[in-house]
Amino acid sequence: MLHLQNYIGGQLVPPVSGQYLASVEPATGQVFAQIPDSGAEDVAQAVQAAEAAFPAWRRLPAEERGRLLVRIAELIERDLDRLAYAESQDNGKPVSLARTVDIPRAASNFAFFGTAAQHFASETHFQEGVALNYTVRHPLGVVGCISPWNLPLYLFTWKIAPALAAGCCVVAKPSEITPYTAFLLSELCIEAGLPAGVLNIVHGTGQAAGQAIIEHPAIKAISFTGGTKTGEHIARTAAPMFKKLSLELGGKNPNLIFADCNLAEAVATSLRSSFSNQGQICLCGSRIFVERSIYEPFKAAFLEGVAGLTVGDPQESGSRQGALVSEAHLQKVLKYIALGHQEGGRLLAGGQRVQVPGRCADGYFLQPTVFEGLAPNCRVNREEIFGPVVTLTPFDTEEQVLEWANGTEYGLAATIWTRDLNRAHRVAHALHSGIVWINTWLHRDLRTPFGGMKNSGVGREGGLEALRFFTEAQNVCVKL
Numbered sequence: 001m002l003h004l005q006n007y008i009g010g011q012l013v014p015p016v017s018g019q020y021l022a023s024v025e026p027a028t029g030q031v032f033a034q035i036p037d038s039g040a041e042d043v044a045q046a047v048q049a050a051e052a053a054f055p056a057w058r059r060l061p062a063e064e065r066g067r068l069l070v071r072i073a074e075l076i077e078r079d080l081d082r083l084a085y086a087e088s089q090d091n092g093k094p095v096s097l098a099r100t101v102d103i104p105r106a107a108s109n110f111a112f113f114g115t116a117a118q119h120f121a122s123e124t125h126f127q128e129g130v131a132l133n134y135t136v137r138h139p140l141g142v143v144g145c146i147s148p149w150n151l152p153l154y155l156f157t158w159k160i161a162p163a164l165a166a167g168c169c170v171v172a173k174p175s176e177i178t179p180y181t182a183f184l185l186s187e188l189c190i191e192a193g194l195p196a197g198v199l200n201i202v203h204g205t206g207q208a209a210g211q212a213i214i215e216h217p218a219i220k221a222i223s224f225t226g227g228t229k230t231g232e233h234i235a236r237t238a239a240p241m242f243k244k245l246s247l248e249l250g251g252k253n254p255n256l257i258f259a260d261c262n263l264a265e266a267v268a269t270s271l272r273s274s275f276s277n278q279g280q281i282c283l284c285g286s287r288i289f290v291e292r293s294i295y296e297p298f299k300a301a302f303l304e305g306v307a308g309l310t311v312g313d314p315q316e317s318g319s320r321q322g323a324l325v326s327e328a329h330l331q332k333v334l335k336y337i338a339l340g341h342q343e344g345g346r347l348l349a350g351g352q353r354v355q356v357p358g359r360c361a362d363g364y365f366l367q368p369t370v371f372e373g374l375a376p377n378c379r380v381n382r383e384e385i386f387g388p389v390v391t392l393t394p395f396d397t398e399e400q401v402l403e404w405a406n407g408t409e410y411g412l413a414a415t416i417w418t419r420d421l422n423r424a425h426r427v428a429h430a431l432h433s434g435i436v437w438i439n440t441w442l443h444r445d446l447r448t449p450f451g452g453m454k455n456s457g458v459g460r461e462g463g464l465e466a467l468r469f470f471t472e473a474q475n476v477c478v479k480l
């Protein structure tokens with residue numbers, strides 16, 4: 001049995017309470033690790049360590065801070081196989097996905113922000129003979145980073161790396177459901193020689209450890225990714241304390257397929273955008289709208305692709321779909337499938353729990369599921385399911401599909417499939433969506449602003465946006 005520890009002040013330490021939580025492998029339903037059940041005292045120690053480390057860390061030249069981050073990226077790359085296996089064991093995702101997406105991206109997050117630290121420049125405003133204004137960007141101090149279970153190391157590092165690059169010290173909490181790779185990261189940070197206290201990782205539940213982070217008066221900002229309800233609670237707690245907030249929340253993303261698209265590419269990519277990571281990515285396109293004239297050919301090709309998505313042991317190379325993250329989450333998704341039937345949907349594929357033989361007999365597996373015939377404004381088409389469930393709906397006009405696409409409380413990501421450039425831009429600009437992909441999906445350039453409109457969040461991550469978030473701008477005006 002693995003025993004994970006907190007990483008505070010450069011040391012791996014047990015929780016103050018001595019209490020641990022069980023961590024379950026979703027593919028087998030068996031407990032495989034114990035994780036610290038940390039609380040306010042552990043968070044207080046982490047904040048103290050971060051405050052002590054801050055003056056030296058902020059003074060360190062950006063180049064040296066960057067070198068340390070790049071060193072961590074190299075260690076992640078060195079340990080690719082071990083980290084991918086750990087991520088799969090903890091989350092249920094196929095090892096092949098963790099190996100090609102999650103872990104390489106975690107390394108890229110550190111490499112990107114390691115070098116970005118040196119390119120982060122501030123503005124000057126020169127009025128000849130009058131005044132020179134320049135902006136100084138001060139690191140905020142100690143910041144909190146709280147991440148979810150769907151892309152564990154990928155999203156954990158997406159927050160930590162820019163905070164460290166900007167000169168902040170961090171108290172971070174991974175999801176209690178998937179803590180393993182965050183623990184392995186703490187070992188790599190020690191090996192990389194990251195100064196003690198610069199990054200502190202506290203494990204535990206949202207209600208105890210997470211709550212202590214968002215309430216701590218010395219934590220100046222919270223960067224959070226997770227459910228919209230949790231985001232709301234964080235905003236209610238932290239905003240009156242005047243903490244800066246970056247909230248990346250849920251999505252109910254539309255996938256708009258016009259008749260002039262490259263059908264083969266639209267089908268292949270829609271299979272990925274529907275079912276990657278068992279549909280547990282906030283960017284997944286769960287509402288597929290297809291122009292009526294190609295609805296039947298699209299449907300036939302899509303369903304043929306779905307039939308080829310083997311559900312199986314995530315450690316086996318042939319498995320395209322792994323386990324959902326927990327029994328509770330599987331039950332939530334199954335309730336939405338039942339709701340799809342109640343709301344009048346016709347099941348075209350899936351809909352059932354899968355019993356995988358052998359070591360995975362008690363795992364949380366579900367067939368990739370496709371409905372058609374649901375009203376665009378029904379609950380299944382409005383609420384975030386966060387699982388392998390998509391709906392197909394034919395549309396007749398651009399106006400109609402835009403109204404449906406924009407008709408939810410979310411506004412995170414959208415995908416458009418068309419060969420008509422004018423339409424692509426026109427539709428993109430009309431979508432209430434923080435990210436729009438045209439003829440592609442999840443094509444990521446880490447320099448771009450990343451985040452959602454409406455209930456999908458507040459603020460933007462990525463590139464300079466993230467470095468700005470973790471710093472406070474100060475205007476200095478010199479009379480000439």
Ligand SMILES: NC(=O)C1=CN([C@@H]2O[C@H](COP(=O)(O)OP(=O)(O)OC[C@H]3O[C@@H](n4cnc5c(N)ncnc54)[C@H](O)[C@@H]3O)[C@@H](O)[C@H]2O)C=CC1
Nearest residue numbers: 147148174175205206207210211226227230249250282386
């Ligand atoms: N990226 C996304 O868009 C994600 C969306 N979700 C959605 O949210 C639903 C619920 O999933 P959960 O695991 O419960 O997500 P969650 O939003 O509760 O958890 C995300 C993180 O927030 C922490 N947290 C929870 N309560 C907190 C509090 N009071 N203060 C500070 N931190 C707190 C958790 O410990 C975890 O680290 C999912 O079914 C899905 O629909 C979940 C995970 C990721």
Ligand SMILES: O=C(O)/C=C/C=C(\O)C(=O)O
Nearest residue numbers: 150225248281282283444
């Ligand atoms: O930054 C990315 O590339 C992806 C982010 C995905 C999420 O925030 C999510 O699924 O929660």
